[in-house]
Amino acid sequence: MKLILEPQAHPSPGGETIAQRLRISTRMFSFFVMLRKKKGLDVAAFQIMSAFNLAGLAEQQRAYGGGTTFGDAPFSAVLSATALSDMTGIPRQTVRRRLQTLQELGYITLQADGSYRLNGHWSELDIVDEIGGLIAR
Structure with a gap:
C-alpha cells in the first residue's frame, strides 16, 4: 500500500502573510549561509553555540531574575563536551x-x-537577535 501525502491548507499561527513568511525564511536561510561561509560554522557548531546561549540565559535568570533587561547583566556560560553532547x-x-x-x-x-x-554574547551568532531584527521591521 502506497501512502500519498497531499499538502493541506493550514492557517498561519502568527497570522503572517505568505510574503512575510517568505521574507523571514529567506533571512533565516541567509543567516545559516553566513554562519557557514563567513563565520566558519556548520549546523552542529551553531547548535553548540545555541546551547551555550541557553545556558548563559538560564544562569542570568537564576542570578538576576527574568525581569532584568538582557544587556544589563553579565553574560557567560560554562559547559563540558559531555553536557553539550x-x-x-x-x-x-x-x-x-x-x-x-x-x-x-x-x-x-x-x-x-x-x-x-x-x-x-556574540550577537552575530544569535538567531534570537536575527528574528528580533525581522520583527522590528
Missing part, C-alpha cells in the same frame, strides 16, 4: 571537534578543568 544529541567526538573550531575562532575558551567558557 547530552543537550544537543550530537556525538561527543563531533562536539569535541566543533569545540576545537569554536576555540580557534575565538568564541570560547578551554578551562583548566576541561570545560569550555563562552564569555559574552
